[in-house]
Amino acid sequence: MTKPILQVEHVKKYFPITGGILGKKIGDMKAVDGVSFHVNEGETLGIVGESGCGKSTTGRMLLRLIEPTEGTILFDNQDLRALPKKEMRKVRRNIQMIFQDPYASLNPRHTVEKILEEPLIVHGIGNAAERKKKVSDMLEVVGLTSYHARRYPHQFSGGQRQRIGIARALMTHPKLIIADEPVSALDVSIQSQVLNLLKDLQKEFQLTYIFIAHDLGVVRHISDRVGVMYKGRMVELAAAEKIYQNPLHPYTQQLLAAVPIPDPEYYQEGAEAAIQFGTLPSPYVIDDSWMNIDSERDDLVEVEPGHFVACRLK
Amino acid sequence: MKGESVLEVKNLRTSFFTDDGEVAAVDDIDFYINKGEILGVVGESGCGKSVTSLSIMGLVPSPPGKIVGGEILYKGEDLTKASEKRMRQIRGNDITMIFQEPMTSLNPLFTIGNQIMETIRLHNKWNKQQVKERAIEILQMVGLPRAEELLNEYPHQLSGGMRQRVMIAMAMVCNPQLLIADEPTTALDVTIQAQILKLMKKLNQDYQTAIMMITHDLGVVAEVCQRIVVMYAGKVVEEGDIATIYRNPKHPYTIGLIKSVPDMRKKVDRLYSIPGNVPKPGSIKDGCRFAARCEHAFDRCFRETPELYQTGEGQKVRCFLHEQQGGVSE
Numbered sequence: 105m106t107k108p109i110l111q112v113e114h115v116k117k118y119f120p121i122t123g124g125i126l127g128k129k130i131g132d133m134k135a136v137d138g139v140s141f142h143v144n145e146g147e148t149l150g151i152v153g154e155s156g157c158g159k160s161t162t163g164r165m166l167l168r169l170i171e172p173t174e175g176t177i178l179f180d181n182q183d184l185r186a187l188p189k190k191e192m193r194k195v196r197r198n199i200q201m202i203f204q205d206p207y208a209s210l211n212p213r214h215t216v217e218k219i220l221e222e223p224l225i226v227h228g229i230g231n232a233a234e235r236k237k238k239v240s241d242m243l244e245v246v247g248l249t250s251y252h253a254r255r256y257p258h259q260f261s262g263g264q265r266q267r268i269g270i271a272r273a274l275m276t277h278p279k280l281i282i283a284d285e286p287v288s289a290l291d292v293s294i295q296s297q298v299l300n301l302l303k304d305l306q307k308e309f310q311l312t313y314i315f316i317a318h319d320l321g322v323v324r325h326i327s328d329r330v331g332v333m334y335k336g337r338m339v340e341l342a343a344a345e346k347i348y349q350n351p352l353h354p355y356t357q358q359l360l361a362a363v364p365i366p367d368p369e370y371y372q373e374g375a376e377a378a379i380q381f382g383t384l385p386s387p388y389v390i391d392d393s394w395m396n397i398d399s400e401r402d403d404l405v406e407v408e409p410g411h412f413v414a415c416r417l418k
Numbered sequence: 419m420k421g422e423s424v425l426e427v428k429n430l431r432t433s434f435f436t437d438d439g440e441v442a443a444v445d446d447i448d449f450y451i452n453k454g455e456i457l458g459v460v461g462e463s464g465c466g467k468s469v470t471s472l473s474i475m476g477l478v479p480s481p482p483g484k485i486v487g488g489e490i491l492y493k494g495e496d497l498t499k500a501s502e503k504r505m506r507q508i509r510g511n512d513i514t515m516i517f518q519e520p521m522t523s524l525n526p527l528f529t530i531g532n533q534i535m536e537t538i539r540l541h542n543k544w545n546k547q548q549v550k551e552r553a554i555e556i557l558q559m560v561g562l563p564r565a566e567e568l569l570n571e572y573p574h575q576l577s578g579g580m581r582q583r584v585m586i587a588m589a590m591v592c593n594p595q596l597l598i599a600d601e602p603t604t605a606l607d608v609t610i611q612a613q614i615l616k617l618m619k620k621l622n623q624d625y626q627t628a629i630m631m632i633t634h635d636l637g638v639v640a641e642v643c644q645r646i647v648v649m650y651a652g653k654v655v656e657e658g659d660i661a662t663i664y665r666n667p668k669h670p671y672t673i674g675l676i677k678s679v680p681d682m683r684k685k686v687d688r689l690y691s692i693p694g695n696v697p698k699p700g701s702i703k704d705g706c707r708f709a710a711r712c713e714h715a716f717d718r719c720f721r722e723t724p725e726l727y728q729t730g731e732g733q734k735v736r737c738f739l740h741e742q743q744g745g746v747s748e
Contacts, residue, residue, distance in 0.1 A: 364637030
């Protein structure tokens with residue numbers, strides 16, 4: 105049961121910062137700075153963090169849509185970084201991605217049928233008749249009907265489009281799905297439909313999810329384990345219950361305190377104090393001196409079984 | 419509870435005239451905002467909440483939009499009949515508005531100081547020094563450091579949270595009676611959102627500015643609002659004070675909406691979800707707008723449009739189940 109399907113070790117992504125007339129490299133933007141974690145078969149790992157923390161870059165690196173600068177990614181005991189491009193394409197049959205914006209991630213000129221058929225053609229699965237059958241079956245699975253196959257993306261609502269995005273990801277029967285903010289563009293009532301669908305599909309197809317999101321309520325609902333990212337590092341990683349009931353890292357604590365709870369009578373102890381009334385000096389410099397931590401050099405340390413924290417108080 | 423209201427919207431109808439005919443984005447809505455209160459207006463995309471706020475400000479793009487009926491009373495004055503000149507006096511001085519995306523509502527070509535001082539100059543006959551002093555004062559009030567230097571900086575030099583603070587500063591600079599905030603924190607990170615909400619609550623208490631908070635986030639509403647109006651497909655479906663609505667929601671839509679939000683405090687196996695899709699504005703002509711997605715719907719719901727029925731102290735529900743007191747509440 106707890107066999108890791110994916111192991112990520114010290115993965116880094118540095119983007120060059122260029123300057124001057126000649127565009128010489130003058131520094132590194134450390135988008136992801138040494139992240140390690142593993143994902144077990146059949147579980148959901150949630151990755152939360154605020155904008156710019158590196159969570160999406162991490163997700164994309166797992167598929168090598170962005171090439172990592174350093175580190176190893178083992179999928180099914182296969183080192184993905186060592187694979188040539190052609191082999192990597194084959195692996196993508198088993199790792200698929202669901203994107204945030206269902207408006208932008210579906211080709212507006214293709215019918216739903218063509219969109220869903222494409223991954224099968226790319227990976228050489230089935231003949232034309234079989235593919236058609238698979239498309240209409242998959243539409244049923246995600247709660248649409250084969251009647252929708254002839255339509256174009258603009259004819260669907262946001263929730264339906266995200267269902268098409270999910271169907272496309274499932275076409276090749278992948279083992280691992282990386283979902284990057286899959287519900288954040290959806291209305292509340294539609295969001296819960298899609299979350300339930302993702303859970304049902306996980307059971308039906310024994311899927312493993314990496315669920316990247318900024319909404320802490322959504323992440324708790326869907327995840328077995330949760331990793332919290334901050335400034336390109338993973339600062340805390342533990343079972344969902346542990347993170348939400350006993351957050352240890354100061355950043356996790358602050359993040360949880362900041363979430364508005366949909367209950368007017370609920371009073372969160374210490375929440376007021378946790379909201380830092382200070383301001384950021386500029387979008388590029390984050391002042392975290394108040395947290396009293398040294399975020400530059402901390403590695404994850406296991407403080408209790410399965411609960412990892414990166415925090416060395418100054 | 420209705421007290422002295424700063425704004426009253428009566429039977430407002432705002433339509434868009436498209437190639438496919440008239441689309442009523444806001445269809446006969448009534449609500450009021452009391453002096454100094456924070457009212458939450460909640461609803462999903464296309465429910466008409468933003469069009470309502472634009473109607474109040476007289477900013478509905480025309481054509482194709484037009485206010486086709488009803489009244490918007492600001493201290494007894496009907497804004498739907500006010501001249502453009504009068505509206506200019508009111509906007510930015512009496513009623514102000516902040517938007518979701520602070521970057522697109524600030525002009526990237528002008529400095530922060532320039533944009534704030536423009537507002538002050540338009541509504542006051544002050545000299546340069548007074549205008550500048552007020553601008554610095556207001557920037558400090560919204561918690562921005564280095565206020566004096568900020569006056570000479572451009573929007574792109576600020577972070578999202580700071581930009582939203584600048585927007586709030588611009589909105590508050592003339593001590594308005596009413597601040598309309600259209601999804602003010604949706605584009606912000608949760609820790610920054612918490613700061614902005616705290617700031618808005620503080621300004622509301624310190625200056626008695628009424629706030630109309632338009633949002634889709636029930637957590638935000640619970641955090642800051644005193645009363646709430648729930649909208650669905652261009653209609654107000656439920657209205658009441660915050661504690662009542664969260665503890666005892668009556669309209670099936672409100673009940674469903676509250677149940678669909680994953681609660682960070684507890685884990686449930688399955689989320690409740692309202693079946694179907696959010697309807698396009700103007701797509702439902704007859705009957706209750708929610709009937710097609712409602713598990714309690716019966717024949718009459720598809721034929722007649724229910725009224726807003728008073729069901730208790732300050733709570734109103736647009737649902738036949740509550741036509742008489744003691745209808746089914748769950």
